[in-house]
Amino acid sequence: MVGTAADADELLRHVDERLPDVVVTDIRMPPDFTDEGLRAALQIRASHPTTGIMVLSQHVQRRYAVELIADNPSGVGYLLKQRIADVSTFCADLVRVADGGTVLDPEVVALMITRADRDHASGRRLTPRQQQVLALMAEGRSNAAIAERLSITEKAVVQHVSHIYDHLTLPPSTDDHRRVLAVLHHLSR
Missing domain, CATH: 3.40.50.2300 (Response regulator)
Structure with missing residues (x-):
């Protein structure tokens, strides 16, 4: 200090x-x-x-x-x-x-996702599991940590993340970090 x-x-x-x-x-x-x-x-x-x-x-x-x-x-x-x-x-x-x-904070993420889901159609297109994955992404969790928390495989997490990118129309890019963009796009609206 x-x-x-x-x-x-x-x-x-x-x-x-x-x-x-x-x-x-x-x-x-x-x-x-x-x-x-x-x-x-x-x-x-x-x-x-x-x-x-x-x-x-x-x-x-x-x-x-x-x-x-x-x-x-x-x-x-x-x-x-x-x-x-x-x-x-x-x-x-x-x-x-x-x-x-x-x-x-998980409570902050939950509030942001609830608000985004209520206010924007993009949130309603995500499945409940995709919303859980996105919430854990917003908390800064890795795929391994998300898999452990949700008791699913890392491969399943990767698939959910891929679907989230598709729903939010975030194409692959060498200039942008899609994981961060997905969280920001969904939560900051």
Whole structure:
């Protein structure tokens, strides 16, 4: 740990001076306790794109998660505060974010998928199993982890992911990461 900050301005100064691997911030910070921490996180992402950001929140806010992952979901985490009680999992999540991975709270993902399914026809074309696979993809899980969680084979996961790409009309590309695009396309609408 390289420092603590009492408010968003101090957090930004620390990041500029110390260039940490990952920043852990609450969405709500002094002085107003509204979204100062989120705004600081977005500013850090813009000025220090290699610094991982882990944002903690007391409540599920779909808009906050979408803002964090909208331009680049790499090196971003958004967890509800109750998740950090499991210290070993939280530390593993921090390492994943510092290494450029994405960590989204399962409750946030569930809210985003429910909203996307309700608001957009593309969600209704996905089968319940494809929605489960997409939710676990949104949490940043690998095919092996998805297979284990759903008690299916990795080959089945690959097939579901392929169908998700087809439903979302995401053709193969050497320039884009379809897995990330699928999650962003479906969840950020």
